[in-house]
Each structure stands twice: as structure tokens, then as C-alpha cells.
Amino acid sequence: MKPVDFNGFPDESRIWIFGAQRGLDEHEAAGLMEAVDGFLASWKAHGVPLRAARTWRYDRFLIVCADTGVALPSGCSIDALTGVLREMEARTGVRLLGNEAVWYRGPEGRIRRATRPEFRSLATTGEVTPASVVFDNSITSLAQLRGGRWEGPAGDRWHAVFFARTPSRAGG
Known part of the structure; x- marks a missing residue:
């Protein structure tokens, strides 16, 4: 077809x-x-x-x-x-497969790719924030794409886990 x-x-x-x-x-x-x-x-x-x-x-x-x-x-x-x-x-020579990448827009609006550890580091340093635009390539239905679930704020996607704060441990 x-x-x-x-x-x-x-x-x-x-x-x-x-x-x-x-x-x-x-x-x-x-x-x-x-x-x-x-x-x-x-x-x-x-x-x-x-x-x-x-x-x-x-x-x-x-x-x-x-x-x-x-x-x-x-x-x-x-x-x-x-x-x-x-x-x-x-x-x-261009990789298309694999789901380990995190896709996001940099501050200048350019699309960037990072590994998950790299993205976590960017979140820690504040280079990306919950308001940063990310791409959720894990969505699986056309309804999700049409509904705006693919591209949007990191804090509203699975990417929010990178901004969660771990409580500090008391004692030593």
C-alpha cells in the first residue's frame, strides 16, 4: 500500500x-x-x-x-x-534505533540528544529544567501524538524523574 x-x-x-x-x-x-x-x-x-x-x-x-x-x-x-x-x-552511518537517548531542545531552540546520565547531569546543573522542551519517543498511539504528548515540558513527561530531589541522608 x-x-x-x-x-x-x-x-x-x-x-x-x-x-x-x-x-x-x-x-x-x-x-x-x-x-x-x-x-x-x-x-x-x-x-x-x-x-x-x-x-x-x-x-x-x-x-x-x-x-x-x-x-x-x-x-x-x-x-x-x-x-x-x-x-x-x-x-x-547515522543511528536511528535504540531508546537510550533523551531528546530535548537546548536553550537556543536547537534539538539535542543526550544519554540518560548526561541528561541527569544537565538537570543537576540547571542547563535543562522542568520547563525545557523534551521529546517523548516512547509514546505509542496517534492520539498521544495529536494530543501533544510527544513534545512538551520535561516536568510533564517521564523526564520529570531527572528533576526529583533525593533527600539527603542524616548521619554518616
């Missing part, structure tokens, strides 16, 4: 968000979208074509959507998607 716009997809649709380790130039992004579009056009779960779409946001994030009302993506079909992304990683 040909990839279509997310607008026609129901809120219950399943999404996957992949962040590129660095911003892609126009040529790299076009190559990635071409590979993903080619894959989505024939994406199937147990022989049933999936109705799927993708978008590319901020030159960093690939969002893939599957209409679960048409067919549920299976483990094998999801593995096939990640296989295409692994091929693109090998071709471009």
Missing part, C-alpha cells in the same frame, strides 16, 4: 518514533524517506497489507504510523521495519 497522510488515520493507530543521531541533510533525508516509503508500500502482517504512513519532523525524527483498525502489526512485521532502518543506519 502507498503511504498516506496521518490525517486520515484513527487516533488508535500505532506509532513508532525514531530519532536520528544527528540532523540529516536533504540528500540523506530523501534517501531515508525513499527507503521507508518503499517498505511501507508493501508492509504486511501475516500476509495482510498494513495501512501505513510516515512523516519526517525537525530533520531528526521519523514517525511511522499503522492503522490498527485495518490490521495489527505483528512482531515479524515490526522486525521487518527495524530491519529497513538498520540498513539505512549502515548506509548513512
